[in-house]
Amino acid sequence: MTRAIGAPSVSTVVEGGVGQSPRRPDGRLKVTGEFAFSSDLWADDMLWGATLRSPYPRARLRGLDLSAALALPGVHAVLTADDVPGAKCYGLDVADQPVLAWEEVRYQGEAIAIVAADHPETARRAVARIVVDYEVLDPVADPEAALAAGQLVRHVPVRRGDPAATAEVVVTGEYRVGMQDQAFLGPESGLAVPAEDGGVDLYIATQWLHVDQAQVAAALGLAPDLVRLSLAGVGGAFGAREDLSMQVHASMLALRTRRPVKMVYSREESFFGHVHRHPATLRYEHGATRDGRLVYVRARILLDGGAYTSSTPAVVANAATLGIGPYQVPNVTMDAYGVWTNNPPCGAMRGFGAVQACFAYESQMDALAAACGLDPVELRTRNALAEGATMPTGQLVDGPAPVARLLALVRDRPAAPPAAADPRERPGGVANTTRGEGVVRGVGYAIGIKNVCFSEGFDDYATARVRLELINGEPAVLVHTAAAEVGQGLVTVQAQIARTELGVARVTVATADTSVGSAGSSSASRQTYMTGGAVRAACQAVRAKLLARAADRAAGAEVRLFDGRIVTEAGVVVADLADLVGDEPLEETVQWRHRPTHPLDPRTGQGDAHVQYAFAAHRATVDVDTELGLVRVVEIATAQDVGRAVNPQAVLGQIHGGTIQGLGLAVMEEIQVVDGLIRNPSFTDYLIPTILDSPPMPVDVLELADPHSPYGLRGVGEPPTISSTPAVVAAIRAATNRPLRTIPIRPHHIVYG
Template sequence: MTVSETRTSGGAVTGGVGDRPVRPDGTLKVKGQFAFSSDLWTDDMLWGATLRSPHPRARIRDIDLSAALALPGVHAALTAADVPGATHYGLEVPDQPVLAVDEVCYQGEPVAIIAADHPETARRAAARIAVDYEVLTPVTDADAALAAGNLFRHVPVRRGDPHAGADVVVTGEYQVGMQDQAFLGPESGLAVPADDGGVDLHIATQWLHVDQRQVAACLGLPVDKVRLHLAGVGGAFGGREDLSMQVHACLLALRTGRPVKMVYGREESFFGHVHRHPATMRYEHGATRDGRLVYVKARIVLDGGAYASTSPAVVANAATLGLGPYEAPNVVMDAYGVRTNNPPCGAMRGFGAVQACFGYESQMDKLAAALGLDPVEIRRRNAMTTGSVMPTGQVVDGPAPVARLLELVRDRPAPPAASGDQREWPGGVANTTHGESVVRGVGYAIGIKNVCFSEGFDDYSTARVRLEVAAGEPVVLVHTAAAEVGQGVVTVQAQIARTELGVERVTVAAADTTVGSAGSSSASRQTYMTGGAVRAACRAVRDRVLARVGEGSRSEGGLRLAGGKIIDVPGVVVADLAEVLGDEPIEETVQWRHRPTHPLDPQTGQGDAHVQYAFAAHRATVDVDTELGLVRVVEVATAQDVGKAINPQAVLGQIHGGTAQGLGLALMEELQVVDGLIRNPSFTDYLIPTILDVPPMSVEVLELADPHAPYGLRGVGEPPTISSTPAVVAAIRAATGLSLSRVPVRPEHLTAALLAAAPNPDEAGVRRAEREVP
């Protein structure tokens, strides 16, 4: 169990909603003492390893396990023929094989698994497995896949006149590369066979119950014989929504009768989970001469790779949010998700909205330039507000402070010019520039994201709350299956319990499948959903306590609990809570749902598909060395409406982290996939921002309550990632004058384009000097 600590002041309970209690995992993580799933250990444990396909596409003629099984210390070697239950699994479509059946469809697809008494023995045994492949030509081009009908989903959105004209028209084609979640804790877990013929799986995941359902089906076991326990998670960002080694570890444990641990290395991790969908987008924006949008047309193609994962939902997000937080009376939007032999893609922070935002925000800057308007002003003139109608026909009935967020970042003081400190120039401590060809630029962007699951999905969370007396004082136990992936949901549950019950001592039980589902820690939904469930369960407990007190407990305003006392509205003590409870604990389990959503019309894309919308704006300031193509992000200013900051410290952490992830996509993060082969599966070649790359951040937090949400809160985790990428690229465009239609922006994109634009090197130097900051 994880105990969330709090402090009291003057007898009043603190650490409730709006406070900043210390996270129970914070100190342990800072000191390197936190137990992650890769630290799991048990006596008599075996180690699992996976043999993966080296080919993006090939037919399997034969698999010979004999050499692997002959190696001393090897206890099992399994292939698809050894899967006792369903041979395929999947979040939305069960199309992904547990182990390859007859054919491999992407590089890294699991073909066989090994259990041995030492991890190195397991790896050596996997390398001894002989697979006879007939290599086939892979389909790796998304447009070719679309033309061939390899389609996961097409979502059309139609609103208004599809043939509307406009005074000013701008078009653009944009690309987004394949981004990896790059979580620091690779896939790992421990499967322990049980006496009842089932298995206990200790796993780092985002969604315990959906894992349980898929694992049980593949094992051919009843769901109640597959018990999942959340182990320490080293980050997720969507990459742990799909299965990785869950079924494999359980298969090996049940076959050998011994616990089996599996831990991916960093390279294997790049092959072991889904990635952000690469995208190609074509946009056309038409506007009046005063800058009002008349129409938007767009075609978005997302490469889903070999298997469906969450591609259908990602496509829907790209389509329904593809206009951005703007009003346009006429919309023609088509989003496609296609199947290729590239690595599978699925959920990643921002979930379809990231790709679309880079497209529509690039277009808004183009439109501003064509009309001679300020980039913020063109956005303000078209900003949606409360009551605006989405392209899907859904009315935005919560706060939509789009213009205000833009104004907040615009009005922040500008960062100072770089000093003589080498660390403040592009290239930093590498000492690659002295500032002679460095120019500064400022860029803006704002994005929109849905919160919670959509399109009629039965999205709910379950919470069990128990109030009892221990050592003479009341204590609360909160139990949910919400996956703590670093976002602080454990702390949030304790805060809500303290607020609702007024009891200082709150314990949050470890998440597992012995309580009802909490859904996934994704879609910025856990605080909304599990927070709502905990609040509802606490209120049910409180009602039962007040019923014990007797008549008067149902008066207007009711009685409430505070500091271990039951008090009425004026604050007169009625009874000591410990005396009221005695030896009879009160426990309530509540399944809580948000307001309903509805499927999209398959022909028009119309429908109230989303629960809630969230908004964030960014202003990025960059210095660019135009000779070397180096970029330094000097400062990022951001503003976001969070509805209600349940934990202000955690809110800031989410905004900082999300912004850094968007910065990574803007400048460095891309899995290089050539002919279906990943060329950079390591942190040596797949670059992520370090502390030296992340600039100072100025954060403005609005708390405009959503009337439909618990405490008025709004999901926080994804919006910062969405608009930070286009803001950084807009700033580079402002500095260099280049169009820059692809992310990440690499040095050669800057230097090659600038040289090509200049008739001679001298003129290139003049152009750079004109843009230099004094």
């Protein structure tokens, strides 16, 4: 039956669709502490796993005595490298990290043996009983020495223009960035359950289910379909969960004992059990005309990759290709290197190579502004990248690049309020031993650039399965992907897209697992772009099927979906959605890709390596007690182009969170490594910002649609981490007149330089 309707009187956008901020389905549970994280998993007859780790950064393994551990009541298995049934090594791109070390350990904390016992304390006691005969060797802890010795992971050169270009004004500087930890809420944990078919079901907190599956299956010597992974509750990630931790170990123990095995790292073990941000040494030379126009940049970046490859090759490429910043420079000579050392392994962390480079090039821009007698924002604006410009790699910037506009937004914001008389609002708070006589205010600016999605020709795709059906007579949508919800709100976004595309309010997002095709990693600010694009495409395919069903009833008229009904262009209702779906659900699985990228030329670094660029600017205001070296960040203002705010509230959350992570790197966060040994593997000694360190963070959000992406959106999560660090440092420089070329900044840097 058809019936006529008048002009549309109800919005076609279902409540909770794209552009709105619906309540997160996991929000209340997380706030109340009821959310089940991977460390909360439980199974009947479960055993507990524990890991023996090397106390040395480099040593030869001359022997292992397991007898005392095996004799301990309650111990069910003690396994070493000899017990690995398949590939002995794993890795994201290069399989060079042992599942369990043999012959030699290459970093402090490397896994040597694993134990399964009926109680976690028993497992730990068994680990302590294992006797290892070490021949301690001198570690290679200096990246420069490693480079000289040929321990090169990757070298990425970028060459553009005249390498011998000269300029009227030249500034040089050497900068150092410390090793930062991702410091996520939930340590590594998971549960492996042996299956009747000889395989294993692994419930795990990770960022990339399918890459885990491939590595675990290879190590176990099993076909991938016998290793089934389901995403457990993830307590943050920030890059550290891209690499394996306990996945293979728990699975090996489960298969050996034929019982479920749970592994949960302590916080101290977590510091040893995952990769960290690459420490870096960066040398820059900027040349400009007297009026501040950039003529050339020459740079050398050295990244310490630690003991194994992990994602160092990609981090080096990002540092090289983004290492000039969001500026137009006619002549570029860039060399970025990553090396192996016996320091802790380093890999992905929010910002992924761009963080280290941004600290250096933004510090250089401040130095250049001073040398030219220009305002720091004015200098940046004169050299700002814009749509239609060419990157140092030769890639055309073919989407919005509002660098100058973002800088203007943070510059023109009202100034932060003056310092309060309350001593709690001063650097050091009530514990400050001065009366504030030495407190000086400083303001600093920075802007950064970041790529979005994977690069250099990587086959980057995401898969989504969408099912439209009736449940109790009501249309409902089930969305199923393998995309990892790591706290960024991806589950919410998937539901928003389904509501928008299918006009159905009731949407369920299934638990992510490997029974559906890969969605890639929750990294590179890519999931809303990639899995969002896949969900959108799958919904559109379902909608096309729905409209095809309706075509027979429309007597040849064009039809469309409108407010839960199929209508003609003339406004005649052809069918209600529920009637059309009936007893025949519609389902589509789509594998979706972005536009292609290409490898860099290995000699010149030229090539269209990236999918999309994202930009954020910051203005930091700080109060510095110059006598005690104490800093209080008063305010950090941000401006960022997000293309399209799919979920405005989540966008603000990402910007605030990223900004605070950058603040932490600027003034407090560093893993102290001396001769390969971690000196501060706890949150007592490794400091991260708390709510008390978090200043007001006003945000200007631009929505300049990218013509190449779903809904015009742009990746959001990483850019605020990149430019917040140099902005805070610039503000401290302004207050102290110190060069401050090492981060994090310590009190002695402020007091003594």
